[in-house]
Amino acid sequence: MNRRAKISIAPGKAREYSFDxxxxxxxxxxxxxxxxxxxxxxxxxTLESLIHSDPxxxxxxxxxxxxxxxxxxxxxxxxxxALADELSFIKDYADLLQTRFGKGLQIHLKAPNSKVLxxxxxxxxxxxxxxxxxxxxxxxxxxxxCISIEVMGYTLVVENNLQxxxxxxxxxxxxxxxxxxxxxxxxxxxxxxxxxxxxxxxxVPLLNKES
Numbered sequence: 001m002n003r004r005a006k007i008s009i010a011p012g013k014a015r016e017y018s019f020d021x022x023x024x025x026x027x028x029x030x031x032x033x034x035x036x037x038x039x040x041x042x043x044x045x046t047l048e049s050l051i052h053s054d055p056x057x058x059x060x061x062x063x064x065x066x067x068x069x070x071x072x073x074x075x076x077x078x079x080x081x082a083l084a085d086e087l088s089f090i091k092d093y094a095d096l097l098q099t100r101f102g103k104g105l106q107i108h109l110k111a112p113n114s115k116v117l118x119x120x121x122x123x124x125x126x127x128x129x130x131x132x133x134x135x136x137x138x139x140x141x142x143x144x145x146c147i148s149i150e151v152m153g154y155t156l157v158v159e160n161n162l163q164x165x166x167x168x169x170x171x172x173x174x175x176x177x178x179x180x181x182x183x184x185x186x187x188x189x190x191x192x193x194x195x196x197x198x199x200x201x202x203x204v205p206l207l208n209k210e211s
Contacts, residue, residue, distance in 0.1 A: 039127075040069075042100060043065050043096060043100070046061065046096075046099060046100045047061055047065070061096065061099055064095055065096060067092050068089065068092050068093050068096065071085070071089040071123075072124065072127075075123035078123055079122070080120040080121065080122060080123070080207060081120065081121060081122075081123045082117065082118050082119070082121075083112070083116060083117050083118070083119050083121050083151075083156070083206060084117035084118065086121050086123065086125070087109065087117075087149075089126075089127075090109065090126045090127065090130070090149070091109065094107040094130065097130065097134065101139045101145075102141060103141035103144060104139035104141050104144050105134065105139045105144060105145050105147070106144050106146045106147070107146075107147045108146070108148045108149070109148075109149045109150075110148070110149065110150040110151070112150075116151055116206060119154065119206035119207060120206065121156065121204065121206060121207065122179075122182065122183070126149065126156075126158065128175065128179065129158045129202055129204075130147055130158070132176070133158075133200070135165075136165055137161075137162065137164055137165060138164075138165060140163075143163060145161065145163065146160060146161050147160045148160075151206070152203075154189075154205065154206045155189070155204060155205055155206060156204040157201060157202075157203050157204075158204070159201040159202075160199070160200050161198060161199055161200075162197070162198055162199060176193060176202070179191055183205060186205075186207060187207055189205040191203065191204055191205065
């Protein structure tokens with residue numbers, strides 16, 4: 001099982017270490033802050049369209065959007081959340097995106113073993129990784145972007161097929177680097193990125209509650 005890192009810091013290094021971990025957390029919070037207005041704008045545009053074309057779906061969409069933002073706001077000051085809460089949130093978030101992208105996006109969430117549901121994860125990590133995938137890959141009904149989310153052991157694996165847009169590569173690297181830096185302080189097991197010619201995978205360590 002993964003445990004949060006126990007790090008001994010020499011007195012002369014304490015100030016430097018504190019700055020580094022705070023800096024990593026600030027960068028992560030900035031990622032979330034930048035992401036959410038973009039997501040809200042696109043969601044409101046989708047909602048406006050649904051109000052005219054499918055009022056019943058518009059009501060469901062609005063209800064899910066409300067739950068998504070309630071979670072985002074309630075976890076803003078929370079460093080870690082239970083995996084069960086994050087997965088419940090991501091189901092609503094995934095439904096919103098699939099309504100927006102239609103058949104161009106498929107998100108598959110495999111139900112985990114109940115034993116790992118109380119392990120911990122940084123809030124909104126899945127939102128960032130899914131948004132990262134949709135932002136950098138083509139979503140086309142004839143060639144859908146497929147994202148799978150699955151617990152493997154004490155890690156959470158997020159994988160998508162690669163069909164890259166020719167933009168924003170530097171931004172993607174910055175996003176993943178910030179997440180990696182944050183997890184370096186939280187876990188003895190690093191966040192891992194694996195890429196082949198056809199797939200892109202991020203392996204997120206799950207954390208135990210501190211005793």
